[in-house]
Amino acid sequence: MSLSEDGGYGGDGHRGPETGQTRTRLPDSGGDPYGSARRSRTGMSSRNLVTIVGVIVLLLAAIAFANRGGSGNNESPTDSPKDSGAGAAQPTAPTGTKPVGGKSGGIATGFAKTEQGAQSAAANYAVALNSDGMYKNESRHAIVDTVYAPSVAASRKNGLDKAYSDAAALGRAGLKPDGTVPKGMTFVSRATPVGTKIESFKGDTAKVSVWYSALFGLAGARSQNPVTESWYTSTFDLLWTGGDWKVSNSTQKDGPAPIGRDQPAASAEDMTKAVQGYGGFTYAR
Template identity: 70%
Template sequence: MSLSDDGGYGGDRGPETGQTRTRLPDSGGDGYGTGRRPRASLSSRNLVTGVGVVVLLIAAIAFANRSGDTSSDSPSADSPKSSDTQPTAPTGTKPVTGKNGDIATGFAKTEQGAQSAAANYAVALDSSGMYDSDQRDVILDTVYASSVATARKESLRKLYTDPKFLASAGLKADGNAPRGTTFVSRANPVGTKTTQFKGGTAKVEVWYSLLFGIAGQGSQNPVSENWYTSTMQLQWSNGDWKVANIKQKAGPAPIGSDQTAATAGEMSKAVQGFGGFTYAR
């Protein structure tokens, strides 16, 4: 109903005069009586109701978002099984308590903690530090269980001191890059997946890309990107996750883009200027 149809706005005819008497809304009254205030129209009431609904929706969304921040150290009954795909997201559990050099240590004894350990260990085991004998021993002592570290040190020492292997990587016989160039070996985890988890053992897959090569003018081994998946058997030892065994396979690799490759100078500057991450679930 429009305002003009309301009784407060309509004219009513006076007796015997034949004239129209008009009451104005909110008037102080006249000789024919006090004026009446118009009632709110249906459209006005609908507007107020609509605004109220919007306010309630906004309040509900804000409350839901705030409620979603609550976290628990243990998964709920609705959590996906360990074999299901799980998004990388905060869990509320602090994933790392310390570091041994540049390697994160002190992971939680949970599936997320095992995934964090595996991702960080993949970075360490594919780093340029593996080509230096002193750094390599520190990495292996940190990453591997003590029962297998000694054997791994010996087998990897033979590999990383093999002149043919070093030459294939573009390095000199002493393991160093040619003068004026930068050796790059940096793993970048994309995701992790727990395929087995029981008490103090876990099997975790890490999918990652690896930047590898020599950055610099005249390099015969320019930096390129390769993709791998490492499967790690982890065991809980002395308050942390340690690698008992590891296997690596190529891929899955995405289709290469047509993005313009960086120059040798740009790549060297990027590698030297951008530090790595501590990866955590």
């Protein structure tokens, strides 16, 4: 495309009258040549306003419906929860049912003979069996007597005594051969359950899996075994005996472990303060 001699674009056939440029005139609308366009914009704004108001009304209705549904789930907090089929995940929310009736040596006891009670027992037992109390003879025996069924407690004590008295294993954990903690260090062994799952539930037996993270190591300025995080799944065979759930057997496997977030590790001092300042939880559903 080239410029014509009079400054217009194209040849003579594209020129407007006299000036060589094409012009388009709108019909006369009473002195306001843009009146029809303004009315069009006004009409579009009205439609937009109606649409926005409609969306807001729908959102308010949805919120009201959700709130009504949530309150309906808690209308009878004293009713006993209905256990679902085996393998279905259950939320760790309050159910209104008292989960435990007592405790022994700091470990919750007296669980209900329900799926909920079995899951609560398994979660609490995972915490106890992964605590630092397992590294001392007296507290370990007390934990075993509380957690395991009487029929297997004695044999479990013998096996665990051998495992926790192994000098090489204790050394790898950063402890002294007698299981004591080096001066100036804080020993950390703590489990935090993330969720539980009923594998099977029938009569006086139940199988429950507990997924949890575990902190383990020595917190201290000169620690050669800093506190690290691991993930495990322990599966407990539970037996209803003496009016409570007790462990008859258990297995453990690694993971599933999430991808670690890019966060700076705490200093030895901050880790020590956290461990000493924050107590572990007693888990109950």
